[in-house]
Amino acid sequence: MLMKTGSKPKLVLIGNGMAGMRTIEEVLKIDANMYDITVFGAEPYGNYNRIMLSPVLAGDKTVDDIMINDTQWYADNGITLHAGKTITRVDRAKCVVEADDGTVEPYDRLLLATGSDPFIIPVPGADLDGVITFRDIHDVNRMMEAAKTKKHAVVIGGGLLGLEAAKGLMIQGMDVTVVHLMDCLMERQLDPMAGGMLRRSLEDQGMKFLMPASTQEILGEDHVTGVRFADGSEIPADIVVMAVGIRPNIKLAQSAGIHCERGVVVNDTMQTFDPRIYAVGECVQHRKQTYGLVAPLFEQARICANHLTERCVLRYLGSVTSTKLKVTGIDLFSAGDFIGSDATEDMTFRDPARNIYKKLVIEENRIKGAVMFGDTVDGAWYFQMMRDGTDISAFRDTILFGKAHLGDSGRGDQNQAMAMADGDEVCGCNGVCKGDIVAAITKNKLYTLDDVRTHTKASSSCGSCTGLVEQLLAATAGGDYSATPKEKPLCKCTDRTHEEVRRVILEQSLKTIPEVMSFLEWSNPDGCASCRPALNYYLLCAWPGEYIDDQQSRFINERAHANIQKDGTYSVVPRMWGGVTNPKELRAIADVADKFDIPTVKVTGGQRIDLLGVKKDDLPAVWADLNAAGLVSGHAYGKALRTVKTCVGSEWCRFGVQDSTRMGVDLEKMCWGTWTPHKVKLAVSGCPRNCAEATIKDFGVVAVDSGWELHVGGNGGMKVRKTDLLCKVKTPEEVLEYCGAYLQLYREEAYYLERTAPWIERVGLESVKQRVVEDAEGRKALYERFLYSQSFSQDDPWAARARQAELQSEFRTLAAV
Amino acid sequence: METWVKICRVADIPRLGARVVKSARGDIAVFRTANDEIFALMDRCPHKAGPLSQGIVHGKRVTCPLHNWVLELADGNALAPDVGCAPTVGAKIDEEDVYLDMPAARTTPVAAE
Structure with a gap:
C-alpha cells in the first residue's frame, strides 16, 4: 500500500516527454485526485509531440502545432511543472529528488521517463561546432538556422531519423548527402528490394548517398568543414547531423543505484527494482527489449498508470511495432x-x-x-x-x-481517406463528415479511435468506417498513433478482455453478475449498458439451467420480447416454422391487427409477418391472442435464433432434390429459444439454385442430390459475407447434429455481439472444421451441450408472460397523475 | 412550493429498472438504482425523444435504448461529449412510499400564488 507523506501522496515525474506525460494523463483519467503531481523537464517548454519534429523541420508544421500540453494545462490540472530544471540526484533513502537549481522535492512514487540520448559516434571532430543531433526543438532550430546561411549538410545515418532529417534539410534549401554504414537504407525496417526503391526515390528528389561508407573523422578547426571516410575520400560539410541511433538515458537511474542494463530494467508492471520507482518510455528495458516508437510507449503508459493508481490488473507483455516514414511523397x-x-x-x-x-x-x-x-x-x-x-x-x-x-459491398473504397473532401460523409450511421473528424482530432488533441468515437460518434455504431477513421487519425495526428491495442477490454468498466472474462467465469465458478464484477474488480459497481448484457449472456451460456437471467441487464427488446421502434412503440413477429403458415394463423394475425389498431403489417426478409406500431401496454394482450392460435414468439428482437428461411424443395418444386421445408422446420424446432452472442439466421435451400439464399446465412444448408452441403459464417447486412463450405453430410439427422454442434461452439467461443462471420474470420475456418467436422467425439459433446442448454430455453416467453402475472408489471404503466 | 403525490411502493419498481407514470405534462420515468435511490426524469431523451424508462440503468445513470446516449439521473444531463438535458421531476421516498413533486396535479388550490 501507498504510505502517505502529506494529505495526498506525491507523484514526481522526471522527464516531461511523451511517455511520461501520457502516463500522467492516464493517471488523471483513472483518478484525478489521487496524487499531488510534480513534473520536472529539462526543456523549457510544456509537453510536445516529439515524433512530429520532422514535419517541423520540413516546414509542414510549426512548433505551436506540435505542443500537446501548454503550461496552462499543467496549471488547470493542478500539476506543478518545473520546466528547464534538470534532476541531478535521486536520494532513494530519503525519497527525494534534487534539481540543478537546488530544488528539492519529496516523492511517494517516482516515475522515470528520461528518454534517450542520440548516439554520437566517437570519431575525431565529433565535438566540433556544427555537429548536431536530431532530438529536440533546440536541434531543429539549429538546423533551420544553419540552413539560412550554409550550403552543405551531411547526415550520418540512413535510418528512419536520418532520412527524415535529410529530407527536412533539403526542403530548407541545403545540399544533403546521407552517409550510411550499410548498403541498404533503413535495414532494420526494409529488405534490400524496398531499401533500393527508397534510395532511388530519394535520389530522384535530389538527395545524395554515400553507402556503404564508414566515417573516420569530422574535419574542421573549430567549425565543421568536411567529413573524411575510411577509404580516405572527403566531402565538404557546413553542418553534420548525427542520426545513427539512440541510447536509453540511464545516467540518473544508474547513479541512484537502480538496476540497469541497456535501459532501466522494469517488470511487467513497469516497476523498477525499487518498488517506489516506476519507469516508462525510451529509457526502459523490458524483457530485454527497448523501444523507440510511440505506440509501445503509450501502451506502457497505460499499464504504468494502472499500477500507480493501484488498480493492478494490467501487465505489459511487450509490443509488436510497425514503422511508417514521415517523408512527403514517399x-x-x-x-x-x-x-x-x-x-x-x-x-x-x-x-x-x-x-x-x-x-x-x-x-x-x-x-x-x-x-x-x-x-x-x-x-x-x-x-x-x-x-x-x-x-x-x-x-x-x-x-x-x-x-x-x-468484396466490401460498396464500401471498398475505404482507402481513399486522404482523397476525400471535407464534406464527404465518413460515418453513414451518424452522419459524420471527414471535416468534422479532422477538426475534432485537431481541436481536442485526440489520439485513439475510442477518443474519436466518443467525440464525434464516427465509427461508434456499425463500425464499418473504422478503417477510414483510423486512417484519418493516422494522417492527422501522426502515423504512429494508428495502432489500436490488440487486446480490447470488454468495456470501459474493466481492463479484462471478453476471453479473459469468460475463462474466469468458468475457472472461478462465478454465477452472478455481481460476483463477476467484484472478482474482477469492475470500476463501476453495476457496470454499464455494454458489459451487463455481455455478462448476462456469458453466465447464461456457462451455467445452463442454473443461472437466473437478470432481466435488468437485458436490452429492452429482450426484456419486452418485442422490437422497440423510433417512436417508442414495438413490433411483434410471431414465429412461422420454416416460413410455413396456414389460414388459421393468418386469420389470428389479421384479427390481432384489427383489434389493437396495429398500423403496419409487413412481410420480413426472413419470411415472417411483422406487426409494427404496438403500444407497450398492449403487448401482453396481443401475445395472448396470438398464443391462442398457436403462435409463439419469433425472437425477432433478440441475440438469438431469428429465422430459418426455406424454399419449398422437393415437395413441390420441379428442381428440388431434398425436402428443404421439412429440414428447415426441424432445424427451427431444434434451435428456437437459444440465446447466442449475436443474432443467428439459418436457411435451407432444396437444390443448388439456392432460392433461400443460404450462402449469406450464419448456417446455410443447400440440398444436393447426394445429401446436404453445410455452409457457415455468412451474413447480409452492411458488410456482406458469403459463407464458407463446412462439409457435406448425407442425412437430415447429421444436419441437425452438425448444426447444433456448430451453434454451441459459436455460443461458447464468440465474443458477445460478434456474429459468426467475424468470429470465423478471427478463429479461422480450419479451427471450426477441426472441432465440428474432424473431431467426431468433440462434435457429439458440443451437440449434447447444445441440447442440454436448449432443454431450459424452449419456453415461449410470450406464454410465460401471459401466464405469470408478476412478469407483466414490465408492461403496465405505474400510475397516472 | 412542492406538491408531493404518492405514486407507489419502492418495491413496485425493479432495482436497476424503471416504471412509467402518465401525467398531463407527458410520461415520467421513475428509476430505482442498485442502492434503492429513486430518481425521476421526463421520459424523453433530449437526443431523439427515446423512452428513457426502457433503458439500462447503471450507477446513477441510464442509457437510452434508441441510440445509447447516457444521462445522469440526478440532473438529466447527457454525458459529455453529448449535450442535452431531460427535465427532472422531484422524487422522494418516505416510509417505502415513492412520491413525485407534481405541481400540476394539485388536488387543492393554493391561494395567493
Whole structure:
C-alpha cells in the first residue's frame, strides 16, 4: 500500500516527454485526485509531440502545432511543472529528488521517463561546432538556422531519423548527402528490394548517398568543414547531423543505484527494482527489449498508470511495432519479421511502372511481417491481421491486392481517406463528415479511435468506417498513433478482455453478475449498458439451467420480447416454422391487427409477418391472442435464433432434390429459444439454385442430390459475407447434429455481439472444421451441450408472460397523475 | 412550493429498472438504482425523444435504448461529449412510499400564488 507523506501522496515525474506525460494523463483519467503531481523537464517548454519534429523541420508544421500540453494545462490540472530544471540526484533513502537549481522535492512514487540520448559516434571532430543531433526543438532550430546561411549538410545515418532529417534539410534549401554504414537504407525496417526503391526515390528528389561508407573523422578547426571516410575520400560539410541511433538515458537511474542494463530494467508492471520507482518510455528495458516508437510507449503508459493508481490488473507483455516514414511523397510501411526464414514463405507484388512493391512474410497462413513501398494503404490492415494471428487462407489469392478486393459491398473504397473532401460523409450511421473528424482530432488533441468515437460518434455504431477513421487519425495526428491495442477490454468498466472474462467465469465458478464484477474488480459497481448484457449472456451460456437471467441487464427488446421502434412503440413477429403458415394463423394475425389498431403489417426478409406500431401496454394482450392460435414468439428482437428461411424443395418444386421445408422446420424446432452472442439466421435451400439464399446465412444448408452441403459464417447486412463450405453430410439427422454442434461452439467461443462471420474470420475456418467436422467425439459433446442448454430455453416467453402475472408489471404503466 | 403525490411502493419498481407514470405534462420515468435511490426524469431523451424508462440503468445513470446516449439521473444531463438535458421531476421516498413533486396535479388550490 501507498504510505502517505502529506494529505495526498506525491507523484514526481522526471522527464516531461511523451511517455511520461501520457502516463500522467492516464493517471488523471483513472483518478484525478489521487496524487499531488510534480513534473520536472529539462526543456523549457510544456509537453510536445516529439515524433512530429520532422514535419517541423520540413516546414509542414510549426512548433505551436506540435505542443500537446501548454503550461496552462499543467496549471488547470493542478500539476506543478518545473520546466528547464534538470534532476541531478535521486536520494532513494530519503525519497527525494534534487534539481540543478537546488530544488528539492519529496516523492511517494517516482516515475522515470528520461528518454534517450542520440548516439554520437566517437570519431575525431565529433565535438566540433556544427555537429548536431536530431532530438529536440533546440536541434531543429539549429538546423533551420544553419540552413539560412550554409550550403552543405551531411547526415550520418540512413535510418528512419536520418532520412527524415535529410529530407527536412533539403526542403530548407541545403545540399544533403546521407552517409550510411550499410548498403541498404533503413535495414532494420526494409529488405534490400524496398531499401533500393527508397534510395532511388530519394535520389530522384535530389538527395545524395554515400553507402556503404564508414566515417573516420569530422574535419574542421573549430567549425565543421568536411567529413573524411575510411577509404580516405572527403566531402565538404557546413553542418553534420548525427542520426545513427539512440541510447536509453540511464545516467540518473544508474547513479541512484537502480538496476540497469541497456535501459532501466522494469517488470511487467513497469516497476523498477525499487518498488517506489516506476519507469516508462525510451529509457526502459523490458524483457530485454527497448523501444523507440510511440505506440509501445503509450501502451506502457497505460499499464504504468494502472499500477500507480493501484488498480493492478494490467501487465505489459511487450509490443509488436510497425514503422511508417514521415517523408512527403514517399509511402513506406514495415512491420514484424519482414526478412523471413526457412519456415516462412514470401508473397510479393511488384509494379515497376508505378514504383510499387509489397511483400508479406507468411508462416502457416499467418502474416509474420510486411514491407510495403509506394502503396501502403493496406499497411494497417496487414498489421492488424499480423497481431491478431488471422488465418488468411480464405483470401490468400487476393490479399496482396488489399482490403478493397475483399468484396466490401460498396464500401471498398475505404482507402481513399486522404482523397476525400471535407464534406464527404465518413460515418453513414451518424452522419459524420471527414471535416468534422479532422477538426475534432485537431481541436481536442485526440489520439485513439475510442477518443474519436466518443467525440464525434464516427465509427461508434456499425463500425464499418473504422478503417477510414483510423486512417484519418493516422494522417492527422501522426502515423504512429494508428495502432489500436490488440487486446480490447470488454468495456470501459474493466481492463479484462471478453476471453479473459469468460475463462474466469468458468475457472472461478462465478454465477452472478455481481460476483463477476467484484472478482474482477469492475470500476463501476453495476457496470454499464455494454458489459451487463455481455455478462448476462456469458453466465447464461456457462451455467445452463442454473443461472437466473437478470432481466435488468437485458436490452429492452429482450426484456419486452418485442422490437422497440423510433417512436417508442414495438413490433411483434410471431414465429412461422420454416416460413410455413396456414389460414388459421393468418386469420389470428389479421384479427390481432384489427383489434389493437396495429398500423403496419409487413412481410420480413426472413419470411415472417411483422406487426409494427404496438403500444407497450398492449403487448401482453396481443401475445395472448396470438398464443391462442398457436403462435409463439419469433425472437425477432433478440441475440438469438431469428429465422430459418426455406424454399419449398422437393415437395413441390420441379428442381428440388431434398425436402428443404421439412429440414428447415426441424432445424427451427431444434434451435428456437437459444440465446447466442449475436443474432443467428439459418436457411435451407432444396437444390443448388439456392432460392433461400443460404450462402449469406450464419448456417446455410443447400440440398444436393447426394445429401446436404453445410455452409457457415455468412451474413447480409452492411458488410456482406458469403459463407464458407463446412462439409457435406448425407442425412437430415447429421444436419441437425452438425448444426447444433456448430451453434454451441459459436455460443461458447464468440465474443458477445460478434456474429459468426467475424468470429470465423478471427478463429479461422480450419479451427471450426477441426472441432465440428474432424473431431467426431468433440462434435457429439458440443451437440449434447447444445441440447442440454436448449432443454431450459424452449419456453415461449410470450406464454410465460401471459401466464405469470408478476412478469407483466414490465408492461403496465405505474400510475397516472 | 412542492406538491408531493404518492405514486407507489419502492418495491413496485425493479432495482436497476424503471416504471412509467402518465401525467398531463407527458410520461415520467421513475428509476430505482442498485442502492434503492429513486430518481425521476421526463421520459424523453433530449437526443431523439427515446423512452428513457426502457433503458439500462447503471450507477446513477441510464442509457437510452434508441441510440445509447447516457444521462445522469440526478440532473438529466447527457454525458459529455453529448449535450442535452431531460427535465427532472422531484422524487422522494418516505416510509417505502415513492412520491413525485407534481405541481400540476394539485388536488387543492393554493391561494395567493
